[in-house]
Amino acid sequence: MIPSLLLRCLLFAVLWWVLAEGRIDGWWLGAIAVATATWASAVLLPPAAHRLRLVQMPGFVWFFLRNSIRGGFQVAMMALRGRSALQPGVLELQLNLPAGGARVLMTSVIGLMPGTLSVELAEDRLRLHVLDVRLSLAAEVGELETRIRALFGVGP
Amino acid sequence: MIEILSTALLIVGAFFYFAGTLGLLRFPDVYSRLHALAKADNLGLGCVLIGLALQAENVAVALKLLLIWPLALAASAGVSYAIARRADSLGIAPWRKEKQ
Numbered sequence: 001m002i003p004s005l006l007l008r009c010l011l012f013a014v015l016w017w018v019l020a021e022g023r024i025d026g027w028w029l030g031a032i033a034v035a036t037a038t039w040a041s042a043v044l045l046p047p048a049a050h051r052l053r054l055v056q057m058p059g060f061v062w063f064f065l066r067n068s069i070r071g072g073f074q075v076a077m078m079a080l081r082g083r084s085a086l087q088p089g090v091l092e093l094q095l096n097l098p099a100g101g102a103r104v105l106m107t108s109v110i111g112l113m114p115g116t117l118s119v120e121l122a123e124d125r126l127r128l129h130v131l132d133v134r135l136s137l138a139a140e141v142g143e144l145e146t147r148i149r150a151l152f153g154v155g156p
Numbered sequence: 157m158i159e160i161l162s163t164a165l166l167i168v169g170a171f172f173y174f175a176g177t178l179g180l181l182r183f184p185d186v187y188s189r190l191h192a193l194a195k196a197d198n199l200g201l202g203c204v205l206i207g208l209a210l211q212a213e214n215v216a217v218a219l220k221l222l223l224i225w226p227l228a229l230a231a232s233a234g235v236s237y238a239i240a241r242r243a244d245s246l247g248i249a250p251w252r253k254e255k256q
Contacts, residue, residue: 015223018223019220020216021214021216022214022215022216022217068198068199069199071199072172072195072196072199072200075176075179075192075195075196076171076172076175076176076196078179078192079175079176079179079182079183079192080175080178082182083182083183083184083188086183086188086253087253088188089252090250107237108233108234109233111194111195111232111237111240112194112229112232114195115191117187117190117191117194117240118237118240118241119187119240119241119244120240120244127244129191131191
């Protein structure tokens, strides 16, 4: 509980330093802001309630960056070729993720992965719109799900 | 050297914004337009921000610029899901290519 709050406090302090563009003449205002932010985060998101595996974070961020670059590139090429490049369809999948943060993260991140966009999340079923049904998107979505499971520390 | 890299990133960023806008104009329905906006524009924003951060006068300013990216990503991911979901609940069917 305490170490995690200290970590947040430190993060907010760095955030203040960044927002103030490295100036320290308003430090007292920053101190108030950091204290308030830490308090608000402790109330809104108690440290024990969710536990992200920080070890998994760099791997997830790297996976996300790689795929969002690929996704942006792919859709840019499709836009240049016009609608003849599209073969849209709908894909429905069963999520093997716990309710809450994990499913919300999955729903959001899918919109930035190549060729997929979340249309509706209902319980553990997620409906996707895909730009090109010929691409093997199910496997990619499966990999994202595995990564999110690792990030939230649920099973292998 | 940094100047060249920064300029190159800004140009690449502008290209992705251009492609995203092109997709918005050319794609046939709300869902595929959302793909173009969410993905291409975010990549464009990422390139532009890294390009600008390279020219920043100190580390804090550079980090401040880079901080914009995850915030815009989160907003864009959430908003495109919200729009897609609303379109779906209004019964807008996705555009399908006619069989030749």
